[in-house]
Amino acid sequence: MPHFVIDCSKNILKSQEEETVLKxxxxxxxxxxxxxxxxxxxxxxxxxxxxxxxxxxxxxxxxADIMEGRSTEQKAALSKAVVKKLKQLFPEVSFIAMNIRDFEKATYCNLGMI
Structure with a gap:
């Protein structure tokens, strides 16, 4: 964690390679x-x-799913930075958005914790 999952129309990958967007x-x-x-x-x-x-x-x-503990301001700044970068990569796309959800630390588990 954190996890960033990019849902998108497949058409956008004609102007940028998937690997570039991920990076x-x-x-x-x-x-x-x-x-x-x-x-x-x-x-x-x-x-x-x-x-x-x-x-x-x-x-x-x-x-975006992230561990709880970041401020609203930090999360808003991250959303804006990601959307801004995506707009630079895809100036022709008029629908670009991001939202952030918090994991609850008390209920999170991964293999390293078992």
Whole structure:
């Protein structure tokens, strides 16, 4: 953790390679200073079929799940930085967004904790 999952229309990958997008989102996240670089996970889920406002138009939405404990200001700054980077990579995409959800530390478990 943290996990950054990028949902997007598959069409956007015609202008940027998937690996480039993953690296750029990773770098912005790392540069935020909020996470240990080795813990950051970034994945992409491109969709062939989708609807945005009732029409088939390109989109990007990043869903971030992070451990609780960061301030609202820190999370807002991270969201803005990621959206800004994605807008630089995809100036033609008019629907770019991100939201951050907190993991509850008390209920989180991974294999290293067992």
């Amino acid at each position: 750029e989102v990773y770098q912005v996240t790392k540069d935020s200073g909020l996470f240990d670089a080795n813990d950051i996970k970034v994945r992409m889920r491109p969709f062939d079929t989708f609807s945005v406002g009732g029409i088939n138009t390109d989109f990007i939405h990043v869903f």
